Amino acid sequence: MINIVTFVIMSFFLVILPGPDNVILTRNTLREGRKGGLRTILGICLALLVHTLIAIIGLSAIIASSAYLFSIFKFVGATYLIYLGVRAFLSVRDNKLKAPALSESCQAADENFFRQGFLTDLLNPKVAVFFLTFLPQFVEPHVHSFVPFLLLGFIYTALTFLYSLFFILLIDQISGFMQKQSTQKVIQGVSGAVLVGFGLKLAFEKAPA
Template sequence: MINVTLFIIACVLLIILPGPDTAIVTKNTVVGGRNGGFQTMIGSCIGLAIHTIAAVAGLSAIIVKSAVAFTLLKYVGAAYLCYLGVRTLMNMRAKKMDLEEEPIETMKGNSYFKQGFITNVTNPKVAVFFLTFLPQFLAPNSEPFWSFLVMGIIYSVLTFLWFTFYVFLLDKIRNFMKRPATQAVIESLTGVVLIGFGLKLALEKSNG
């Protein structure tokens, strides 16, 4: 691998950019506390691990080159993001009607994990990212299998560390973020952002 330091810096910059994973982790940390945030983060990281394995095995190349596979996965991911966005907006509306009701808080623990996992693993842009970003750091005449594997692990670990810090930070200011007015703004923005990411994903064109 060429220039490990440069690769790590590039990964960090890409990881901290807000995306669907960040939106889901933010929402579930605010409504479910540290536990909800960590379960969502673990789901996202396992999704990344699957994308890493797929890239190493060459499956991601099939998804990227196959218009049918790309489109199918794209619409599944887009529909799920839009579903989460609409559900977030509906939950916010329900809270306005009954301030004592907190429907998201009663969500089963593994639902946080599933939201993080499905959001990540059904995003074909992650597969595209792995196949376009990682090869730039391959050394000439190097073995792609082990290089991709190491880079994928590094990216997943950095993602885990960033979201660990992010969840702890959100949990520290959760009391402020749990105020009705603050939470209404956060959930409104999160719902709109998730729907926006879903629509953007749905309009994403296949490279095949």
Template sequence: MLSHFLLFSITSFLLIIVPGPDTAVTTRNTLLHGRKGGIQTTIGTCLAISIHTTAAAIGLSAIIMKSALAFSIFKYLGAAYLLFMGYKAFRAMRQQKPLPQVAEASETPYSKKSLIAQGFYTNILNPKVAVFFLTFFPQFVLPHTNTTLSFLGLGLLYITIKFVWFLTYIYIINTIRIWIQKPAVQAAMDGMTGAIFVAFGIKLALEKSH
């Protein structure tokens, strides 16, 4: 059983470190608001994952996966949100306003709830995440065990791995904030982040239900 969970942990970690919309929004909020901003965004992401896990455990993800209408609704809402985030990043790039100094990061005006919401909506509105949990987790559910409890246990382990990794990532990004605060670098980062959001938004919009 120990080797079973070790394999799940290693596989999950490799999947988590692959950059995606969660990474993009966490990077941007860490650069704008410091370590606390990045952590709050990650909390929102983990809250969304907990809902995806619970939904998969009770079968709601299967409904989304099989219902073309439900899949499309979530797909287009998620794509629209990612495109909106891309628009915000491109608008910031055009303004090219210097980021606040690291020492003043705690004084930067922002809404804690809005950062948590950004992490949450970026993840929860992506139907592919729901399908991922429904297809990935069953491979690690041990036979003759309670499927619901197994899903929830694997979900908790996945969230823990993701949170620890993102804390490490946030620390690294926050460490190089001083260099990234240069207007030219900041504009390039905003442009790159915007392009990532738009690319993922278009990709999500073109996804087909299986």
């Protein structure tokens, strides 16, 4: 038996906690509107489903129990977040370009939005460990089927999708102000600092005991 109600309530509060996903989602929505935000959401949700499957087949347990594998996964994820942060800093300089060139730059970047959302989540070992430790708490101990875990993973992914969709629609509503060049420079600079900060935090994260 699955404690669905408790799981949904707990998952909702975990989903709305700020993290790298929110930063990427905000940045991409402001750069390309709803389309950019939606592509990022789809990437994030696909990564969550992959983490669900990884937890089910036990690879997350290996990552969580092996300090060596955890460190490899951690540093790859941290490097990617820092890379995105540096790109955000560089885009502050790009904002000095004329509007047509900036539009062309955003159009080219649009192709990467799905990949950014996907890799940001997939390369975060904390997400893998989270699924490994969080999901079993809501399934009865005697249940040995993978179906309840798969269902919980889908529910968590659906909640993430719905909240993220609301989030990008809200951002899109105030995009007129947010798309001003001066505002963009501040957003890109802050996004870059936050992403680099998350990357450094992840790099120094200790492996679970």
